[in-house]
């Protein structure tokens with residue numbers, strides 16, 4: 001391993017999605033860039049993302065797909081480096097990809113294609129990337145800039161970019177380092193919680209749902225005035241699937257979520273029609289045809305009494321329909337950072353310039369990517385924020 005240089009124009013701490021994009025952008029401008037990461041290899045989250053196929057952006061990405069204490073903050077960066085810019089780079093490198101659903105773009109082959117592309121670009125930009133690098137201290141210099149001390153030596157720089165990500169999946173090298181640096185420089189933080197994370201349920205629900213574990217249902221879910229229409233998956237610990245991961249970012253402990261099990265149908269009208277056409281058919285059979293037999297069995301065993309339709313009054317049918325269109329359930333908790341895809345909250349965006357990501361209180365210090373209080377929906381939005389914020393800082397550092 002060669003000695004670290006004594007000086008670099010820019011030091012980027014964190015060689016993930018945001019850090020690598022920042023290195024590429026700054027390097028293209030002729031800046032001498034040093035990227036330091038404590039992990040044994042770079043871009044681990046890129047590699048594990050999208051089930052190994054990296055959902056690298058979303059064709060419909062726009063500011064409305066992001067959560068932040070200041071929802072306007074992300075607009076500037078997202079508009080200056082868009083999904084089309086990233087798709088352009090992917091196409092230029094001949095990386096094969098496809099749209100899976102809802103504008104989500106995935107690699108045809110492996111996430112490694114995206115990491116290889118970024119590393120080729122870093123190479124062209126002559127960015128110097130070091131792994132196994134533990135950061136010991138950051139100090140400001142009297143004549144401006146910073147010195148960064150690490151287990152591999154001390155380096156001075158003019159601009160320092162913090163791109164160390166959030167707290168999710170600690171086994172992948174996630175740390176609270178970026179938040180510590182923000183605190184060191186007097187920047188405020190927004191509370192951090194796991195986002196895009198499965199819910200756990202209490203034992204009584206787990207027992208009832210046990211026969212459904214592993215099965216999925218297309219639902220609409222709502223919480224705190226936000227709703228998503230995607231799949232729900234029953235798990236051993238509770239509920240997951242894209243609809244649940246999405247809504248988890250809007251959920252606070254103790255909140256109830258509302259599930260519409262049949263978002264495609266006016267169930268009351270349908271049941272009335274079935275009552276006329278098939279009066280002796282059991283409600284359970286009809287629900288089993290609409291969803292699955294198992295689902296109908298579980299729901300009719302525990303929550304809804306099944307009778308032949310001609311034994312259910314109009315009022316009773318209406319009640320059943322209302323219940324299934326607005327099923328209330330209160331999750332016990334989330335699975336936490338162990339399985340969360342992202343960290344909500346982070347460095348308060350009011351402390352940063354939305355154009356450059358520079359800290360207002362400390363010239364030359366930048367925060368990009370997930371460490372910032374900007375969190376995207378599931379579907380490629382978080383990488384798009386990493387690319388866009390990395391680019392915004394890379395243009396000025």
Ligand code: FDA
Pocket residue numbers: 013014015016017018019036037038039042043044045046048049050051054055056057133134135163164165166168169172173174175176177340341342368369370371379380381382383384386
């Ligand atoms: P990122 O976490 O990528 O990088 C941070 C880097 O900093 C790491 O290399 C880490 O080792 C380093 N670091 C941390 N602490 C350090 C320290 N103290 N010193 C030195 N280095 C340090 N998003 C999406 O849009 N599409 C998708 O398909 C997926 N899929 C997905 C799957 C899974 C399982 C997870 C956990 C997450 C996703 N995401 C996603 C989210 C996405 O991975 C995430 O938002 C970005 O990787 C954030 O990029 P950053 O560069 O900010 O952090």
